[in-house]
Amino acid sequence: MYGKDxxxxxxxTDTFIEVAExxxxxxxxxxxxxxxxxxxxxxxxxxxAGHPYxxxxxxxLFQVFADRNGIEQSDYEAARKEFFSKGQPCFxxxxxxxxxxFGVHADQNGKIAIYGVESSTYRDFINNPEIRKVKAxxxxxx
Numbered sequence: 001m002y003g004k005d006x007x008x009x010x011x012x013t014d015t016f017i018e019v020a021e022x023x024x025x026x027x028x029x030x031x032x033x034x035x036x037x038x039x040x041x042x043x044x045x046x047x048x049a050g051h052p053y054x055x056x057x058x059x060x061l062f063q064v065f066a067d068r069n070g071i072e073q074s075d076y077e078a079a080r081k082e083f084f085s086k087g088q089p090c091f092x093x094x095x096x097x098x099x100x101x102f103g104v105h106a107d108q109n110g111k112i113a114i115y116g117v118e119s120s121t122y123r124d125f126i127n128n129p130e131i132r133k134v135k136a137x138x139x140x141x142x
Contacts, residue, residue, distance in 0.1 A: 006085065007081070007084050007085065008084050008085070008086065008087045008088065009057075009058055009084065010057040010058055010061055010088055010089070010090035010091065011056045011057050011058050011106065011110040012057065012090070012091075012106040012110065012132075012134075013106055013107070013108055013109070013110050014106065014107070014108050014130075014131060014132060015105075015106045015131065015132045015133070015134060016103055016104070016105050016106075016125040016126070016128075016131050016132070016133050016134075017091050017092055017097050017103055017104040017105075017106075017133075017134055017135075017136055018097075018103050018126065018133055018134070018135050018136060019097055019098075019101055019102065019103055019117050019135075019136055020097060020098045020099075020135060020136040020137060020138050020139060021135060021138055022138045022139050022140055023097075023098060023099060023100075023101055023117070023136070023139075024099070025099070025100065025101035025117070026101070026117065026118060027101055027116050027117060027118035028100065028101045028102045028114070028115070028116025028117060028118065028119070029100045029101050030045060030049075030100075031045050031095070031096075031100055037068075039095070040064055040068075040094075040095060041094070041095035041096055041099075041100055043063075043064045043067060043068070044060055044061075044064055044094060044095075044096055045096060045100070045102075045114070047060050047063060047064070048060060048096075048104075048112060048113060048114050049114060052112075052113035052114075053107055053111040053112065053113050054111060055111060055112065056106075056109075056110045056111055056112065057090060057091050057104075057106065057110070057112055058084065060112065061088055061090075061091075062076075062079075062080050062083055062084070065083055066079060066080075091104045091112070091136075092134060092135070092136045092137050093136070093137050094136070096114060097136030097137075098136050098137060098138075098139050099139060101116055101117045101118075102114040102115065102116060102117070103115050103116075103117060103122050103125065105125055105131075
């Protein structure tokens with residue numbers, strides 16, 4: 001049944017999100033802060049790089065949303081339910097995969113880690129026929 005109680009997810013399992021076809025960098029580029037607030041890319045990078053295979057895509061995307069919107073931890077449960085009541089862009093649309101040169105691997109439990117496009121681990125995922133691969137979304141139209 002559909003309705004406002006439907007919960008959407010951005011989680012993948014046993015999947016590798018490759019960098020976008022039009023990604024201009026040849027190695028993973030750590031996002032840097034410009035101005036007062038951290039960028040979405042910087043917040044995502046810090047959560048995932050500092051905690052590989054600890055969080056799901058949903059966990060990271062919601063945490064960044066909560067931090068950027070000043071949501072108190074005591075309100076997380078209701079806010080998360082509301083956040084995922086609508087479809088959200090997944091990591092195929094993340095600046096990490098589109099412009100910063102990082103692939104995202106989701107393990108069998110949906111927990112994610114990032115790997116620079118230049119790394120041997122990135123190449124291992126690309127060459128592994130057992131892992132489903134999807135491309136990040138292009139930054140520009142063809």
